[in-house]
Amino acid sequence: MAALPDARPALPPLHGAPLALLTVAIGFATFMEVLDITIVNVSVPHIAGSLGVSPQEGTWAISSYSLASAIMQPLSGWIGRQFGEVRAFCMSVFLFVLMSMFCGMATSMPMLVVGRLLQGAGSGPMVALSLSLLLNNYPNEKKGLALALWAMTVVVAPIFGPILGGWLTDNYSWPWIFYINAPVGLLAVIATWLLLRHRETTIVKTPIDKVGLVLLVVGVGCLQFMLDNGNDKDWFASPLIITLGVVALVCITFLIAWELTDKHPIVDLSLFRKRNFVIGVGVMSVGMVGFFGINVVYPLWLQIVLDYTASWAGLATAPVGILAFVFSPLIGRNIDRLELRSVVTAAFIIFAATSYWFSLFPNDASFQQLLWPRFIMGIAIPCFFIPLNQVFLSGLKPDQIASASGLANFCRTIAASISTAVTVTVWQHRGDYHHAVLAEHLNGGSHAAHNWLQALGGDARAWEIIDTLVTRQSLTLAVNDVFLGCAILFVAMIPLVWLARPPFGNVAATPGH
Numbered sequence: 072m073a074a075l076p077d078a079r080p081a082l083p084p085l086h087g088a089p090l091a092l093l094t095v096a097i098g099f100a101t102f103m104e105v106l107d108i109t110i111v112n113v114s115v116p117h118i119a120g121s122l123g124v125s126p127q128e129g130t131w132a133i134s135s136y137s138l139a140s141a142i143m144q145p146l147s148g149w150i151g152r153q154f155g156e157v158r159a160f161c162m163s164v165f166l167f168v169l170m171s172m173f174c175g176m177a178t179s180m181p182m183l184v185v186g187r188l189l190q191g192a193g194s195g196p197m198v199a200l201s202l203s204l205l206l207n208n209y210p211n212e213k214k215g216l217a218l219a220l221w222a223m224t225v226v227v228a229p230i231f232g233p234i235l236g237g238w239l240t241d242n243y244s245w246p247w248i249f250y251i252n253a254p255v256g257l258l259a260v261i262a263t264w265l266l267l268r269h270r271e272t273t274i275v276k277t278p279i280d281k282v283g284l285v286l287l288v289v290g291v292g293c294l295q296f297m298l299d300n301g302n303d304k305d306w307f308a309s310p311l312i313i314t315l316g317v318v319a320l321v322c323i324t325f326l327i328a329w330e331l332t333d334k335h336p337i338v339d340l341s342l343f344r345k346r347n348f349v350i351g352v353g354v355m356s357v358g359m360v361g362f363f364g365i366n367v368v369y370p371l372w373l374q375i376v377l378d379y380t381a382s383w384a385g386l387a388t389a390p391v392g393i394l395a396f397v398f399s400p401l402i403g404r405n406i407d408r409l410e411l412r413s414v415v416t417a418a419f420i421i422f423a424a425t426s427y428w429f430s431l432f433p434n435d436a437s438f439q440q441l442l443w444p445r446f447i448m449g450i451a452i453p454c455f456f457i458p459l460n461q462v463f464l465s466g467l468k469p470d471q472i473a474s475a476s477g478l479a480n481f482c483r484t485i486a487a488s489i490s491t492a493v494t495v496t497v498w499q500h501r502g503d504y505h506h507a508v509l510a511e512h513l514n515g516g517s518h519a520a521h522n523w524l525q526a527l528g529g530d531a532r533a534w535e536i537i538d539t540l541v542t543r544q545s546l547t548l549a550v551n552d553v554f555l556g557c558a559i560l561f562v563a564m565i566p567l568v569w570l571a572r573p574p575f576g577n578v579a580a581t582p583g584h
Contacts (some may be wrong), residue, residue, distance in 0.1 A: 073196075073520055080210075086213075089266055090174075093262070093266050095207060097160075097221075097263060098220060100263075101198055102224040103259075105198065109228075109236070110232040114132055115129040115132065117244075121245060122177070123180075131184050132184070134296065134299035138295045139187075139194075139195065139296060141484050142287065142292055143194075143196055143289060144199065147474065147476065148340070148473045149337050151272065151277070151474075152198050152272075152470075152473075155272050156272040159196060159245045160196070161260050163195075165188065166193030167193035167197065167256060168193070169192050171188040171253060173189070175246035175249035175250045177246075186490035195475075199476035199477035200476075200570065202218075205218075207272070219403020219406070219457050220400065220403065223395065223396060223399035226452050227396060229366070229526055230366075230391055231385075240264070241382065250453055267522075277335040280333055281485075283336060286326035289322045290326055290554075291481075293316075293318045297315040298488040298491070298492045299488065299492075314337035321440075325339075342474060342478060347463060348546045350568075354415070354459060354567050355456070355463070355482070355561070356483060356485070358459075358564055361489050362452075363428070363486070364493070366493060366558055367494050371495070372498075374440075376543050383438075387441050388445065390442050392449060393449055395452035396449075402453050402454065406461055412458075412573075414454045415455060415458050415459060417454055418454035418458075420453045420561075421451035422455070426561065430551040461570050464476075465574070476563075478517040480542055498550055499549075500549075502548075503545075506545035510541060534545070542584050
């Protein structure tokens with residue numbers, strides 16, 4: 072039976088140095104968690120070589136983390152109610168730090184996978200609970216700024232992950248990508264606990280929804296595993312992928328029906344009855360497909376076609392964070408004065424324009440040419456994430472923030488996984504198509520092909536060189552197709568933004584403040 076809410080008086084919001092310290096502590100913890108999603112990516116070859124496995128097996132260090140994190144994210148609200156949000160956040164960060172150390176000390180791939188699974192389990196509730204703790208302890212007039220600072224860490228961290236991961240791996244060794252979490256996480260736990268231990272949220276003990284929990288773990292686990300491994304296994308040509316897809320569909324379907332009728336649901340799906348929550352999360356998730364897709368294929372194209380190193384590919388990607396960092400607090404401070412739907416519309420226009428700009432680049436584009444569209448795209452990031460977070464949180468009670476943020480974060484995670492799977496697959500298939508079309512013109516009757524062969528000596532080696540050039544060109548044409556598709560997707564999202572209904576202000580205003 073659920074416990075009755077405490078009758079404790081509402082404490083005043085934090086101000087001054089305590090508020091600044093809380094923001095830094097929670098911000099760095101959130102940055103650390105989101106950073107770990109991408110920091111491992113560039114280190115997979117080093118990890119695989121060190122542990123004596125293939126690069127394909129090395130990707131388990133990525134997929135195991137994302138699988139566990141995706142399962143735990145929808146449980147954020149329930150965990151916060153059961154243990155208190157302050158205690159749950161500190162526990163999550165401590166588990167994340169402990170498992171980071173375990174991963175760094177891994178001597179085998181199974182040991183690393185277990186560590187990454189438990190690390191992902193710790194990370195799942197962290198982002199949602201961090202937003203709830205910030206909003207519940209900020210003054211009402213500064214909640215927009217809190218939302219902006221939180222969104223800035225969530226958005227910028229994945230951009231700098233590959234750069235930091237490549238630098239640590241090249242200059243030290245791959246375990247250091249995990250060891251750096253320890254000091255940051257421990258300081259975040261200590262600061263958060265000292266500041267908020269007397270501000271614990273109401274604890275509501277409810278029976279564990281065992282059926283819902285099993286359906287969630289199996290359904291989401293199968294879905295995430297399918298998305299992470301589908302491309303390597305040729306999607307539905309693989310019996311394993313088909314099986315995972317069917318199991319995921321059945322379990323998630325039953326999960327939705329069960330959670331909507333159970334007295335003590337483990338996932339609060341009633342939030343989807345709120346119009347702004349559905350529109351905000353839906354638009355953010357679909358927009359995330361385009362945004363994340365660009366950030367997946369862009370560095371791959373740089374390394375495979377333009378022969379960039381991992382570090383240089385990271386540097387070519389990073390400029391998108393500069394204007395995002397500058398504009399986030401500006402939007403946060405003025406969020407109650409802005410027409411949020413217009414701001415998001417502007418973001419989609421900038422995303423679409425820069426994506427189209429990228430779709431025009433040849434395979435000999437210079438580093439300077441590539442920087443400008445990435446730099447300008449940075450303006451759109453805070454204009455996209457911050458207003459949509461405000462939209463889906465509008466009208467919710469303080470005790471609903473963790474559940475809402477957890478579900479939104481889960482949808483973003485699944486959208487990112489779908490984006491990775493779809494964009495990489497489309498890029499490969501379009502590359503094969505363009506290669507076949509270009510190869511049709513390479514025959515003895517082609518004057519241009521004949522001249523190239525003569526210039527290269529006319530032997531088998533000449534054909535190999537020409538095939539390499541054709542492959543590079545076909546992959547560039549294919550990545551141009553992906554960028555163009557993302558541009559179209561961004562434009563298509565604009566009408567959906569206007570389905571949200573104002574007012575959007577006073578997000579999660581806490582009574583008594």
